[in-house]
Amino acid sequence: MMMGNLKLDILAFGAHADDVEIGMGGTIAKYASEGKRIGICDLTKAEMSSNGTVEIRMQEAEKAAGILGVKVRRALDLPDRGLFLKEEYIKKIVGIIRFYRPAIVFAPYFDDRHPDHGSCARLVEEAVFSAAVRKYDENRELPSHRPDTLYFYMINGFHKPDFVVDISNEMTKKIEALNAYESQFTKGESTFDTPLVNGYIESVEAREKLFGKEVGVQFAEGFMSKKPLLIHKDLLGEKR
Structure with missing residues (x-):
């Protein structure tokens, strides 16, 4: 996967590989097909996963990124189950933001059953703010x-979104990307029993179907925003 300095339209952060695909894989596929430059940054290498290994997870992550049309995927080496609000972690995320200079950043929503997902949200929110501060970490060569x-996607939660993205044409690709994570979502003889191997992909599909039903499309992904959204022609029912 490309590692060079590429200015991104969208940069999505997750605590673990597969977080971003669960929450917004369809949205990524949608905008990637339109030529947008999209990157994913996994904060950890998911070394605490009950199933699979770090090596297997990284291979699966690359496969999923390829399916969705992601231009660059990075994995930081922050500790799985140790994503505490530390300055050194914020600085690493700031470095990624300043390097790829994205127009839009996504992170997991704060309210989630897995503590790492909420911790990822807090770290990314801090980093987005600090990345814009000219004198923050000023000894580094990268400019602010x-x-x-900054928007937030859902992983395990089902919340009332501030807006949704129609992924009716991309749902098949989203499921294909999730299926790339065989170690996580496929139940085998030696698989440790986790919530992910008991119909998890089907539950994600059902959630996106419910969000789609709310707006009159087949499937949609829901997102949160801390800032008001500016509406243009959509207010009159016109599609952009």
């Missing part, structure tokens, strides 16, 4: 950068 906005 302020993304246009």
Whole structure:
């Protein structure tokens, strides 16, 4: 996967490989097909996963990224189950934001059954703010950068979204990307029993179907925003 300095339209952060695919794989596939430059950054290497290994998870992550059309995927080496709000962790995330200079940043929503997902949200929110502060970590060569906005996607939760993205044409690709994580979602003889191997992909599909039903499409992904959204022609029912 490309590792060079590429200015991104969208940069999505997750605590573990597969977080981003669960929450917004369809949205990524949608905008990647339109030529947008999209990157994923996994904060950890998911070394605490009950199933699979770090090596297997990284291979699966690359396969999933390829399916969705992601331009770059990075994995930081922050500790799985140790994503505490530390300055050294914030600085590493700031470095990624300043390097790829994304227009939009995504992170998991704060309210989630897995503590790492909420911790990832807090770390990324801090980093997005600090990345724009010119004198923050000023000894580094990378200049400051302020993304246009920060949005939050859902992983395990089912919350009332602030907005949704129609992924009716991308749902098949999203499921294909999730199925790339065989170690996590496929139940075998030696598989440790976790919530992920008991119909998890089907539950994600059902959630996106419910979000789609709310807006009159087949499937949609829901997102949260801390800032008001500016509506243009959509207010009159016109599709952009």
